[in-house]
Amino acid sequence: xxxxxxxxIARYFDRVRSSRLDVETGIGDDCALLNIPEKQTLAISTDTxxxxxxxxxxxxxxxxxxxxxxxxxxxxxxMGADPAWLTLALTLPEVNESWLAAFSDSLFEQLNYYDMxxxxxxxxxxxxxxxxxxxxxxxxxxxxxxxxxKPGDWIYVTGTPGDSAAGLAILQDRLQVDDEADAAYxxxxxxxxxxxxxxxxxxxxxxxxxxDLSDGLISDLGHIxxxxxxxxxxxxxxxxxxxxxxxxxxxxxxxxxxxGGGEDYELCxxxxxxxxxxxxxxxxxxxxxFTCIGQVVPESEGVQFLRDGQPVVFDWKGYDHFA
Amino acid sequence: xxxxxxxxIARYFDRVRSSRLDVETGIGDDCALLNIPEKQTLAISTDTxxxxxxxxxxxxxxxxxxxxxxxxxxxxxxMGADPAWLTLALTLPEVNESWLAAFSDSLFEQLNYYDMxxxxxxxxxxxxxxxxxxxxxxxxxxxxxxxxxKPGDWIYVTGTPGDSAAGLAILQDRLQVDDEADAAYxxxxxxxxxxxxxxxxxxxxxxxxxxDLSDGLISDLGHIxxxxxxxxxxxxxxxxxxxxxxxxxxxxxxxxxxxGGGEDYELCxxxxxxxxxxxxxxxxxxxxxFTCIGQVVPESEGVQFLRDGQPVVFDWKGYDHFA
Numbered sequence: 308x309x310x311x312x313x314x315x316i317a318r319y320f321d322r323v324r325s326s327r328l329d330v331e332t333g334i335g336d337d338c339a340l341l342n343i344p345e346k347q348t349l350a351i352s353t354d355t356x357x358x359x360x361x362x363x364x365x366x367x368x369x370x371x372x373x374x375x376x377x378x379x380x381x382x383x384x385x386m387g388a389d390p391a392w393l394t395l396a397l398t399l400p401e402v403n404e405s406w407l408a409a410f411s412d413s414l415f416e417q418l419n420y421y422d423m424x425x426x427x428x429x430x431x432x433x434x435x436x437x438x439x440x441x442x443x444x445x446x447x448x449x450x451x452x453x454x455x456x457k458p459g460d461w462i463y464v465t466g467t468p469g470d471s472a473a474g475l476a477i478l479q480d481r482l483q484v485d486d487e488a489d490a491a492y493x494x495x496x497x498x499x500x501x502x503x504x505x506x507x508x509x510x511x512x513x514x515x516x517x518x519d520l521s522d523g524l525i526s527d528l529g530h531i532x533x534x535x536x537x538x539x540x541x542x543x544x545x546x547x548x549x550x551x552x553x554x555x556x557x558x559x560x561x562x563x564x565x566x567g568g569g570e571d572y573e574l575c576x577x578x579x580x581x582x583x584x585x586x587x588x589x590x591x592x593x594x595x596x597f598t599c600i601g602q603v604v605p606e607s608e609g610v611q612f613l614r615d616g617q618p619v620v621f622d623w624k625g626y627d628h629f630a
Numbered sequence: 631x632x633x634x635x636x637x638x639i640a641r642y643f644d645r646v647r648s649s650r651l652d653v654e655t656g657i658g659d660d661c662a663l664l665n666i667p668e669k670q671t672l673a674i675s676t677d678t679x680x681x682x683x684x685x686x687x688x689x690x691x692x693x694x695x696x697x698x699x700x701x702x703x704x705x706x707x708x709m710g711a712d713p714a715w716l717t718l719a720l721t722l723p724e725v726n727e728s729w730l731a732a733f734s735d736s737l738f739e740q741l742n743y744y745d746m747x748x749x750x751x752x753x754x755x756x757x758x759x760x761x762x763x764x765x766x767x768x769x770x771x772x773x774x775x776x777x778x779x780k781p782g783d784w785i786y787v788t789g790t791p792g793d794s795a796a797g798l799a800i801l802q803d804r805l806q807v808d809d810e811a812d813a814a815y816x817x818x819x820x821x822x823x824x825x826x827x828x829x830x831x832x833x834x835x836x837x838x839x840x841x842d843l844s845d846g847l848i849s850d851l852g853h854i855x856x857x858x859x860x861x862x863x864x865x866x867x868x869x870x871x872x873x874x875x876x877x878x879x880x881x882x883x884x885x886x887x888x889x890g891g892g893e894d895y896e897l898c899x900x901x902x903x904x905x906x907x908x909x910x911x912x913x914x915x916x917x918x919x920f921t922c923i924g925q926v927v928p929e930s931e932g933v934q935f936l937r938d939g940q941p942v943v944f945d946w947k948g949y950d951h952f953a
Contacts, residue, residue: 331671335857336776337708337841338673340768343666348654350661351749353717353763357756385660396678396719396761426674429761433680438719438752438761440676445663453659518660534658 319411320395320425327424329391339426341392347444352382358435363478368406369413370498376417377502378521379441381572384507385519387451388443390421395428396438421504451510451517451576456535460515460577462601463586465503467549468524469561470496472568482556489551496549500572506597509589510576517576523567528575529610535577538608541601544615577603642734643718643748650747652714662749664715670767675705681758686801691729692736693821699740700825701844702764704895707830708842710774711766713744718751719761744827774833774840774899779858783838783900785924786909788826790872791847792884793819795891805879812874819872823895829920832912833899840899846890851898852933858900861931864924867938900926 321334331340343349356375358364376393383390395414399407418425426442474497476482477490484490503519510517516531532539543562552561565571578586590597604611612619644657654663666672679698681687699716706713718737722730741748797820799805800813807813826842833840839854855862866885875884888894901909913920927934935942 332773332775337705338675338711338764338766338773340709340773341672341674342770343672345668349664349666349672351664351715351717351763351765352661353719353751353761355719355721355752355754355761357721357754360754360756382660386663388661392674394674394676394763396676398678398680398759428676429678431678431680431759432683433759434757436721436754436756436759438676438678440674440717440763442674443661447665450655450661450663452655 319407320428322415327391327422330424330426333424333426339392341426344444346447348447348450350383350386350388350443350445350450351440352379353438353440354379354382355436355438364435368410372410372413373417373499375437375439376414377500377572379439380421380502380504381500381519381521383441383443384502384504385451385517385574386443386445387449387507387511387517388445389508390423390441390443390504392424392426392442393418394426394440396431397428398431398433398436400433400435445511449511451507451514453516453518453531453534455515456531456537456577456603457515457579458537458603458605460579460603461583461599462528462539462541462575462577462603463597463599464520464524464547464573464575465506465595465597466571466573467547467552467596468520468571468573469552469565469568470549471500471570471572472497472564473552473556473561474498475570484555486551486554489554492549492551497570500570502572503574505593506574506590506595509593510574510586513582513586513589514576514578517574520571520573520575521569523569524575525566526569531575531577532606532610535603536606538604538606538610539601540604540608540611540613542613543619545598545600547596547598642730643751645738650714650745653747653749656747656749662715664749667767669770671770671773673706673709673711673766673768673773674763675702676761676763677702677705678759678761687758691733695733695736696740696822698760698762699737700823700895702762703744703825703827704823704842704844706764706766707825707827708774708840708897709766709768710772710830710834710840711768712831713746713764713766713827715747715749715765716741717749717763719754720751721754721756721759723756723758768834772834774830774837776839776841776854776857778838779854779860779900779926780838780902781860781926781928783902783926784906784922785851785862785864785898785900785926786920786922787843787847787870787896787898788829788918788920789894789896790870790875790919791843791894791896792875792888792891793872794823794893794895795820795887796875796879796884797821798893807878809874809877812877815872815874820893823893825895826897828916829897829913829918832916832918833897833909836905836909836912837899837901840897843894843896843898844892846892847898848889849892854898854900855929855933858926859929861927861929861933862924863927863931863934863936865936866942868921868923870919870921
């Protein structure tokens, strides 16, 4: 159908539900203009999602919008930042109005939930993909970085990593789960992961480092260890698994998915011994699930896995697009 | 070849030539962390370039990197902003090392020229495309917006619009130009347009509105007129053309390219009568070429084209991806 690029943008994306005071000019000029409060550091992250690689081509557009935003908000969560603004560059093979309506409704529902504002973007014709730029604030000097872990710090994860990979396996018919509620739970953990925004904010001044689990625990914890110049000892017996995954997946497979499956968007973080009490109070106050899975060790000791106190060997990597 | 995503990013893009004091953390964490000076407004723009739509698939990667950045810097120029940081989301069909080397060398050369820093991005596998997020500053309250034009203001363009479309026509064998120097000039105006950053800054406090010419003068001026609630009277006799385009292109075709060709990345802006003297001084100080091509009129008068003082009728539109 004949539908100009500009009217398309106007129709689906130029609707302000959240009108933030820090947005001087949003969509509709050459640039958005933003006024940042004093003593706040700006946090910026960018993610691209490509059809067939980051999502299944037949994904429900509402789920796609949800996940695209969640994945990016998760990067803010990992810094302890408050979400603020989004830019969206959307490449579409064609103008499909019902697809656009479902996608944009879902996107704005989520933006509204986080009190975020869409401040700009681009719409182009091409193979389906999108790039989101996400912007948030963190109080000056209080951002959670990957580089602060020290030997002796304890290693934690939130939630139950592995669920997302199990949900994807169900969607791809690689895993059969007869129990409807369990299947729905696992699929939802894949399609609608929850960015741990409040958890990340509660970790400020308490955790020594943090990252979100996008590529799998081994790969993501590896980034912390590399940036901090440390090794780690992980207790496989301590790993937290959800009841649904334990009911339908062999323990070894569940572990493999937790370590290498990715897309859980839980947080992995390190906490000095002195801060463990404060951490417990802050996260329990949120009703958060979090588990200590190991300890940071000197870099020379590498990454060790223990089961029942004995070393075990693994060679499972995170998902790497160009591997 | 086996080349992990992360080592690929590290190798080609994690090289800081400009280390800006406002960048607390650049590439390498979940988010970049930026500290914005006081009394500055942040300007953000996003553009996607897709192979086969925004650039020819066989484009020299050095030209592609140049243009991708120039197009985005041009959006900052149109606001009167100073360039600061870039995010780059690059989607590649394969790891081609010589392509990546040429692309990234050219990108960093330009970033260095503008004292900009690459602060993050994403690398994914897929059909060749890229999304750039560009960030700059403009002093509080002094950004050039599209919405400030008033009836009576004079309409200007910088440079000689139409050259870029002529250069593209040469590249696509739709235009034959025997003179090598003229052909090289026009092709360069297409492949290596110059963002008018200093011009934009000189327009602060002088121009009532501004936009950059990405889609063609009619389309882009149309955005100013719509945002400002005005019409325009354009004097076709006043349009500035380059000597090379006048030597090789029929006047009507040159005009068509100036009005509808796009990708010139010159600035179009409006100036109140009272500011014309200050404008002349400020732009001539830069050695800039700029031409008054018409005047803003009340919205009820629409957009009129005059030739030798007589109205003429046009129906040429800018390039619209979904039209």
